[in-house]
């Protein structure tokens with residue numbers, strides 16, 4: 105096996121619009137920690153599609169099976185539907201040949217065995233409470249999951265630097281805090297607010313320190329406002345649809361003028377696969393979004409085409425939510441050949457159509 109230094113010397117950024125069909129992950133063994141979630145299962149399927157061996161490690165607790173069977177507050181139709189989505193994820197991963205291991209990555213003793221047996225060449229860290237609202241309600245648990253799972257991944261990778269060629273850390277656009285300009289690039293200094301954003305910022309710093317101290321190559325990914333099929337992460341795109349179908353109003357905070365860089369999961373996964381396909385990974389941070397913020401009111405307008413009777417109510421702006429906008433993606437374009445393909449008009453319409461079909465199928469059965 106080449107040494108880390110040799111691998112770093114061979115590492116070349118992908119520049120220019122390299123087509124996805126030219127990418128390969130053959131020979132890679134990619135471990136996804138927190139990989140049974142929304143992003144993780146899409147990424148697992150994408151990695152398999154490019155020829156990698158994939159192991160998903162997940163304790164199935166947050167936004168997953170344990171939550172769905174144990175939380176008494178979930179509306180019954182929504183619970184049934186979400187269970188279907190989560191079971192579909194497992195079915196799809198199993199059919200694609202993804203190895204799924206039920207492990208709590210906070211426990212080093214539990215993570216060590218799959219890590220040594222699978223011997224990953226790349227590790228993607230996704231485990232977190234992925235909602236800023238819920239993280240603020242459970243700060244101890246949110247930091248515990250975010251930081252201790254990452255600590256274990258870094259520690260195990262530190263002992264295998266000749267083997268682990270890249271750590272990909274899922275950060276968030278929330279690290280930027282309140283946007284002072286309409287758009288931000290990766291050189292803007294983060295000013296995180298709240299438990300979720302601060303946990304992400306601490307995570308980024310841990311990953312950068314691992315690079316400084318042990319030369320573990322990293323890719324930090326900052327996505328924003330994701331949406332797409334089989335999502336149960338309670339983000340606005342999903343909440344709007346579910347409220348509409350349950351005859352609840354859509355709440356437009358501050359009149360719906362707040363802007364978010366909505367990104368469909370397929371575009372995010374394209375960028376992540378490009379970053380994983382780098383020979384060793386760079387030591388770099390990337391915004392990975394559609395790259396054009398849209399208002400929440402625009403999202404609601406699309407939804408209205410599908411559920412015309414939906415009630416829309418205005419609410420005062422939520423003071424705890426940061427002011428957001430566009431994440432500039434020129435760096436990802438330059439280094440990864442990333443080019444998002446699906447604007448909100450297409451992606452959210454597809455999502456609405458998919459969700460309505462799933463809802464009808466459930467009601468029919």
Ligand SMILES: NC(=O)c1ccc[n+]([C@@H]2O[C@H](COP(=O)([O-])OP(=O)(O)OC[C@H]3O[C@@H](n4cnc5c(N)ncnc54)[C@H](O)[C@@H]3O)[C@@H](O)[C@H]2O)c1
Nearest residue numbers: 138141142143162163164165166167209231232234274330
């Ligand atoms: N969805 C978004 O819009 C978005 C945006 C920015 C960043 N992110 C980040 O990307 C990552 C993945 O997001 P997602 O939307 O797929 O979230 P998700 O909640 O669907 O997935 C997270 C997964 O982590 C697992 N997990 C939690 N604690 C664990 C533990 N101790 N051990 C093993 N597994 C554990 C959960 O069971 C879940 O399956 C998160 O770190 C999130 O903060 C998401």
